[in-house]
Structures are given as structure tokens and as C-alpha cells.
Amino acid sequence: MSGETIQITYREAVRAAIREALDRDPRVFLMGEDVGRYGGCYAVSQGLYDDYGPARIRDTPLSECGFTGAGIGAALGGMWPIVEIMTVNFSLLALDQIVNNAATIRHMSGGQFHVPVVIRMATGAGKQLAAQHSHSLETWYAHVPGLKVAAPATLEDARGMLWTALTDPDPVILFEHVMLYNRAGTLAADASAVPITGAAVRRAGTDVSLITYGGCLFKTLEAAAQLAAADIAAEVIDLRSLRPLDDATLMASVAKTHRAVIIDEGWRSGSLAAEVSARIMEQAFWELDAPVGRVCSAEVPIPYPKHLEDAAVPQVPAIVAAAKATLGQ
Amino acid sequence: MTERFHMPSLGADMEAGTLIEWTRQPGERLAKGDTIAVIETQKGAIEVEVFHDAIMGRPLIAIGDRVPVGAPMAELEPLEGAASPSPSAPPAATGAQSAGGRAAPRGSAHRPEPAAAAPPRSATPAAASAAARPRHRASPAARRLAQRRGLDLAALTGSGPEGAITLADLEAAEARAGQPQPAPARRPSGGKADLAAMRQAIAAAMSRSKREIPHYYLAHDIDFTAAAAWLERRNGERSPGQRLLSGVLFIKAVALTLQAFPELNGFHRAGRFEPADAIHVGCAIAIRGGGLVAPAIHDADRQDLDALMARLRDLVARVRSGGLKASELSDPTVTVSSLGERGVDRLYGIIYPPQVAIVGFGTPRTRPWVVGDAVRPRTLVTATLAADHRHSDGHRGALFLAGLAAHLQAPEAL
Numbered sequence: 001m002s003g004e005t006i007q008i009t010y011r012e013a014v015r016a017a018i019r020e021a022l023d024r025d026p027r028v029f030l031m032g033e034d035v036g037r038y039g040g041c042y043a044v045s046q047g048l049y050d051d052y053g054p055a056r057i058r059d060t061p062l063s064e065c066g067f068t069g070a071g072i073g074a075a076l077g078g079m080w081p082i083v084e085i086m087t088v089n090f091s092l093l094a095l096d097q098i099v100n101n102a103a104t105i106r107h108m109s110g111g112q113f114h115v116p117v118v119i120r121m122a123t124g125a126g127k128q129l130a131a132q133h134s135h136s137l138e139t140w141y142a143h144v145p146g147l148k149v150a151a152p153a154t155l156e157d158a159r160g161m162l163w164t165a166l167t168d169p170d171p172v173i174l175f176e177h178v179m180l181y182n183r184a185g186t187l188a189a190d191a192s193a194v195p196i197t198g199a200a201v202r203r204a205g206t207d208v209s210l211i212t213y214g215g216c217l218f219k220t221l222e223a224a225a226q227l228a229a230a231d232i233a234a235e236v237i238d239l240r241s242l243r244p245l246d247d248a249t250l251m252a253s254v255a256k257t258h259r260a261v262i263i264d265e266g267w268r269s270g271s272l273a274a275e276v277s278a279r280i281m282e283q284a285f286w287e288l289d290a291p292v293g294r295v296c297s298a299e300v301p302i303p304y305p306k307h308l309e310d311a312a313v314p315q316v317p318a319i320v321a322a323a324k325a326t327l328g329q
Numbered sequence: 330m331t332e333r334f335h336m337p338s339l340g341a342d343m344e345a346g347t348l349i350e351w352t353r354q355p356g357e358r359l360a361k362g363d364t365i366a367v368i369e370t371q372k373g374a375i376e377v378e379v380f381h382d383a384i385m386g387r388p389l390i391a392i393g394d395r396v397p398v399g400a401p402m403a404e405l406e407p408l409e410g411a412a413s414p415s416p417s418a419p420p421a422a423t424g425a426q427s428a429g430g431r432a433a434p435r436g437s438a439h440r441p442e443p444a445a446a447a448p449p450r451s452a453t454p455a456a457a458s459a460a461a462r463p464r465h466r467a468s469p470a471a472r473r474l475a476q477r478r479g480l481d482l483a484a485l486t487g488s489g490p491e492g493a494i495t496l497a498d499l500e501a502a503e504a505r506a507g508q509p510q511p512a513p514a515r516r517p518s519g520g521k522a523d524l525a526a527m528r529q530a531i532a533a534a535m536s537r538s539k540r541e542i543p544h545y546y547l548a549h550d551i552d553f554t555a556a557a558a559w560l561e562r563r564n565g566e567r568s569p570g571q572r573l574l575s576g577v578l579f580i581k582a583v584a585l586t587l588q589a590f591p592e593l594n595g596f597h598r599a600g601r602f603e604p605a606d607a608i609h610v611g612c613a614i615a616i617r618g619g620g621l622v623a624p625a626i627h628d629a630d631r632q633d634l635d636a637l638m639a640r641l642r643d644l645v646a647r648v649r650s651g652g653l654k655a656s657e658l659s660d661p662t663v664t665v666s667s668l669g670e671r672g673v674d675r676l677y678g679i680i681y682p683p684q685v686a687i688v689g690f691g692t693p694r695t696r697p698w699v700v701g702d703a704v705r706p707r708t709l710v711t712a713t714l715a716a717d718h719r720h721s722d723g724h725r726g727a728l729f730l731a732g733l734a735a736h737l738q739a740p741e742a743l
Contacts, residue, residue, distance in 0.1 A: 258468075
């Protein structure tokens with residue numbers, strides 16, 4: 001590293017990653033709804049159409065099943081497609097392509113074919129886009145063997161995960177939380193590829209492990225700062241990879257803190273938080289000094305009104321309260 | 330090897346005891362049978378004894394702590410150079426701690442262990458008997474640490490979520506254990522039983538007995554004339570303090586008769602009969618103001634009448650003043666109840682579980698009785714047997730009462 005840094009937003013970091021991929025390998029192309037002339041509904045691909053042209057920045061019809069299938073077919077044909085699905089809510093139309101084709105073909109072909117497609121999806125609530133645009137369904141994909149699922153939350157990961165995902169021979173799904181796109185910060189000017197597996201300790205602590213990913217990472221870090229003011233040293237773990245989960249990092253943290261709270265914008269029932277909690281119970285039961293806590297979204301379709309939307313998803317005070325509860329406070 | 334002394338069970342009706350006093354201090358040498366502590370039970374303040382020679386070790390509970398039967402009370406260190414004896418008291422201990430010692434999960438190597446400050450650990454995890462005590466709310470990590478350190482969760486109060494005992498509570502308890510014990514509290518009841526509590530205990534034991542034990546009852550009128558005359562002669566030569574009561578004749582005669590009836594002398598445990606290897610007669614003794622206890626006269630078949638009388642007087646005095654020993658309450662293998670001077674003709678006893686028999690005596694009184702061809706005034710006493718039909722039958726019971734009658738015809742041989 002040169003030590004030189006730049007100011008950048010998450011959106012720009014993702015865009016820089018796409019540019020790097022397009023520059024590095026001619027097999028790479030981007031396709032999705034409004035990614036071309038419009039510049040992407042979250043403006044991630046702004047300017048790419050002009051620079052790379054319609055062959056590599058391809059607008060598609062409003063048909064997730066169709067264009068995701070086309071992306072999978074292109075990957076089978078030797079391309080490295082980046083498929084952008086506007087939000088995870090719409091990806092349900094493409095579930096059959098992703099679950100029944102992308103995830104299975106390597107196995108069903110006896111390893112003769114692999115599907116190096118990368119599917120980017122926006123996810124999460126916070127922009128008052130109501131129930132059909134705001135859900136966090138990451139866990140549905142994290143459930144499926146044959147997929148790798150990652151959730152870049154930091155600028156480094158937004159900048160670095162895409163290339164690694166493209167070079168992976170199997171389908172990778174990248175979740176970009178809509179509330180992260182505008183986050184700005186400094187990034188090494190020469191930032192490049194990072195692994196798409198493995199969790200990261202974003203803040204070290206000894207009293208409670210706060211385990212989260214994606215859009216909840218910064219709320220959790222804020223909660224950890226508030227807890228520190230109350231003399232509680234919270235460790236914040238960013239899962240980064242939702243499939244596979246990095247059990248070793250999680251269990252090492254729980255072995256140190258003996259307490260865990262999982263913060264997950266998904267609904268509680270059958271959530272990633274449930275999976276992580278179960279694994280802690282299976283692998284670190286005798287380390288636990290308190291029941292594992294969870295802060296998840298209320299089990300309602302995400303509401304449109306701002307105050308209700310805020311109330312429905314994990315917020316800092318709830319994270320602080322859950323962490324304190326594990327300490328009997 | 331460090332062992333632990335557990336809260337003894339002083340009968341089927343005892344669930345827990347409260348520590349009133351340590352009578353021995355850590356480091357003191359103990360001989361089998363020494364009293365090491367006084368506990369408050371529903372039967373009053375009871376002295377508890379060690380089961381073998383040892384050195385008094387670290388206390389695991391504090392004065393005033395109420396802990397369930399089977400909970401560890403103190404550590405016992407082996408005598409210098411002595412082979413580790415096996416404790417004769419079966420440690421009825423914690424299901425709670427039994428699951429602890431498995432391999433640590435991944436990552437546990439990172440776990441900070443304040444090993445330097447650790448007190449001596451008990452090397453023998455208690456055997457499990459999950460039913461012996463209620464489950465304490467304690468975190469898995471606290472359970473594992475308690476198991477490793479030989480700490481008793483029952484003695485702690487939790488500060489964690491929902492009142493659970495946590496690692497921090499254990500550390501605080503260890504810190505406290507390193508400090509001097511508070512001065513012994515005054516015996517809450519002055520050594521005497523709390524009558525309401527005793528009533529509850531009797532109610533529980535007798536209800537259980539009537540619910541679970543299929544009693545059969547036999548009664549037999551025994552000619553007590555010869556024995557009464559022998560007693561009168563003998564007591565006439567003695568000062569009042571040396572006189573024998575008819576009760577000791579009954580106790581001795583029952584004990585001698587039981588030698589031939591092992592199925593009436595022992596315990597019903599875990600669905601089976603366990604014959605006792607000695608005859609310890611529990612003597613029902615009424616407490617002034619209400620309630621009763623039945624402490625043991627040990628080896629009643631092997632003691633002479635004067636020794637038995639002395640023991641009986643001693644027991645009566647201590648029932649009334651406090652100071653019964655734990656073994657006296659837990660050891661009886663059979664019970665004898667005599668309503669002596671109270672004038673009833675016969676009593677039908679309720680078996681005290683887990684015993685399997687109780688022998689009752691009414692008041693000896695002069696009644697018309699056919700001797701040969703004539704009706705004569707004779708002194709008669711009615712003996713009854715209530716026995717557990719799971720382990721004996723009326724036929725054997727009848728033979729027992731006949732044998733008892735025979736023994737009472739030869740009082741000088743008792």
C-alpha cells in the first residue's frame with residue numbers, strides 16, 4: 001500500500017470496482033434494469049454506459065427471470081457477467097434461475113460446467129420505498145448450497161469484493177444495503193480485491209459480541225460506542241460472508257466475551273440471526289454466560305411512513321438494550 | 330484427594346437444610362463421627378457428622394445458606410499420607426453440574442482463566458442424580474467454571490439475565506470465600522424444631538407413605554404378666570434414675586425378633602427392597618407442644634437393657650432440647666412406637682418411608698384372660714405391626730408378632 005487515501009462514497013467504491021473489472025477482463029459485462037442510459041436506479045453505474053458502450057453496459061427489460069437467466073447462460077458460455085437486480089425484493093422473480101440453475105449446474109453436470117456469474121442486489125429499508133422495495137431477504141440466498149453470498153458493508157469491501165467474486169468459479173451474490181450507498185469515507189487509493197469469505201472484527205471488545213452485517217454494521221458500531229460510555233466493551237463482528245459463515249471467528253469472539261447479540265435487518269423467524277444463534281449454541285454453548293440475544297426487524301411488511309419504518313428495523317437503542325440485557329442490566 | 334461433604338438427607342421428608350454453625354474450622358483434624366456443622370431442618374437443629382477421618386477443608390456454603398439435600402457443604406482434605414477413603418455418604422449431587430466436563434469448543438484457548446487466583450479444585454465431580462435437587466438458573470459458562478472449581482451453584486445468588494448465576498457471580502463468590510467467615514449466627518430456633526415446619530414435614534412423609542406403601546396391619550395380644558413382674562422386681566432394687574421403662578423391653582424384643590425377619594428391617598429404595606445390615610430402631614418420641622421424631626437407637630439387638638435405657642433417656646432429652654445428630658435421624662431401619670402411659674389399647678402405625686415396617690405397642694393393662702381352663706387377670710399388651718406388603722406378607726408378619734410375644738415371655742433374656 002502506498003498509504004495514499006482518497007475520499008469516496010460506497011456508491012463510488014462499487015462503481016470503481018465495476019470499472020476495474022471491466023478494464024481487467026474483456027469477459028466482464030454489466031446487465032440489469034436501467035443500468036445503462038439511466039445510470040442505475042441507485043446511480044451506481046452512472047457514466048459507465050458512455051465509457052464502455054451498450055455491449056458491456058446492457059439495459060434489460062423488466063424481467064428478472066429473463067435477464068438473470070441470460071446472465072447465467074452467458075456465464076456458462078464463458079463470460080463473467082455482473083447482473084444487477086434493482087432490489088432483492090424483485091429477485092424473487094429470478095429465484096428459479098438462481099436456485100434451480102445457477103446453484104445446481106456445477107453439481108448436476110458432474111463439475112463439467114461452472115457458473116461464474118455475480119449478481120448484485122440492493123437490499124434493506126430506510127428510504128421509504130415501502131414493503132415491496134424494502135425487505136432484507138439475504139437469508140433466503142444464504143440458505144442455498146451452491147451459492148456464495150456476501151454483504152459488503154465497508155468501503156474496502158464495496159471496492160474489493162466484486163473482483164474476487166468474479167474470479168470465483170461459482171455464482172456469487174453481493175448484497176448492497178441501500179442506506180450504505182451515500183456513506184462517505186477514506187479508502188486507500190490503491191484499494192483492490194479482498195476475500196469474499198471470512199468475518200471481520202470491526203471493533204474489539206471483551207464483554208459482549210455484537211454480530212451483524214450489511215446495513216446494520218454502522219448502527220452496531222454506534223451502539224458499541226454508546227456501550228463503551230457505559231463501561232461495556234462490545235466487540236463488533238461484521239459477518240461479510242453470509243454463506244459460508246465464518247464459524248471460527250464467531251466462536252473465538254464468543255469464547256472471549258461469553259455473550260452474543262446478533263443484529264440482523266431480516267425478520268427474526270428463520271433469519272440469519274437464527275442461524276448464527278444456533279451455531280453458537282452448538283459450538284460454544286459452554287462459553288455462554290447469557291442467552292444469545294437478537295435484534296431483528298419487526299415481523300411486518302416494512303411500512304412506508306418514516307416513523308414506522310424506523311420502528312420496524314433494528315436501531316441503536318435496541319442494540320444497546322439487547323447488549324446490556326446479556327449483562328443482566 | 331479433596332472430597333466434598335454433602336448436605337445429608339435426614340429422612341425422606343427432608344429437602345433442604347440451613348447451615349447454622351460450623352463446629353470445626355478448616356485445617357482441623359476430624360475423626361469419623363465428629364460433628365462438623367449444625368444445620369437447621371424441619372426437625373430442629375441437627376448436628377451433622379463426618380463419615381470418615383479427614384481434615385476439615387474449605388467451606389462451600391456460608392452461615393445462613395439454605396441448600397438442598399446433596400449439595401456440597403464443605404471440602405474435606407485427606408489425612409497426610411492416608412489413602413483416599415471412599416466416602417460412605419453417597420453424594421447425591423447435582424444434575425446441574427454433571428454435564429460440564431466435555432471438550433471445550435473451538436476458540437476456548439483464548440479464554441482468560443484467572444488461574445493464579447484459583448482456589449483448590451475438587452478433583453471429583455459429583456455423581457449425578459438429577460432428581461436430587463432443583464435446577465439452578467446459571468449460565469453454561471458459569472456451570473462449567475463451577476464444575477471445574479468445585480463450586481456449588483446452589484449457594485450463590487445470580488445477577489445475570491433473569492437472575493442467572495454468571496461467571497461474575499462465581500468470581501465474586503470465590504473472592505468472598507477467600508475472606509474470613511462471619512461469626513456464627515445464633516441458632517434461629519434456639520435448637521428446637523419449628524413446629525409448623527415439622528408439621529409440614531410429618532404431613533409430607535405420612536402422605537407419601539399412605540399414598541405409596543401398601544400397608545397391611547396385624548394385631549396380637551401378648552401376655553405381659555411375667556415381664557411386668559420382672560420389671561417391677563428389678564426396678565424395686567434401683568433408684569428412679571436407673572429404672573427401666575417397659576418401652577425398652579419392647580425395643581429390645583423387637584430388635585431381637587427382627588434378626589429372624591430381615592424383610593421387615595430395611596428400606597424400599599428405587600423400587601426394590603434393601604435389607605439393612607444392622608438393626609437400628611427408630612423410637613417415636615413426642616415433642617412437647619406437638620410433633621414427633623423417631624431417632625435411632627443403633628444396634629438395638631446387641632445392647633443390654635441398661636444401655637438401651639440410657640440411650641433412650643439421652644434421646645428424649647435431646648429431642649426436647651435440640652442437638653440430635655444427623656445419623657440418628659437418618660439411620661433407623663425400623664420404627665417402634667409405644668403410646669406407653671397414654672392409655673390406648675392399640676395403635677396402628679404409618680410406616681416412615683423408606684422403612685418397611687413399624688411396630689406399635691398399646692398400654693399394658695390388666696384384663697381377663699383365659700389361662701388353661703380358667704379366666705385369670707393378666708397384664709396384656711397389644712402389639713401391632715404395619716408392614717409394607719411389597720416386601721412381606723401377613724404370614725411372615727404374624728410369625729414376627731408371635732416371635733415378639735415369645736421374647737417378651739423371657740424378660741431376663743432380653
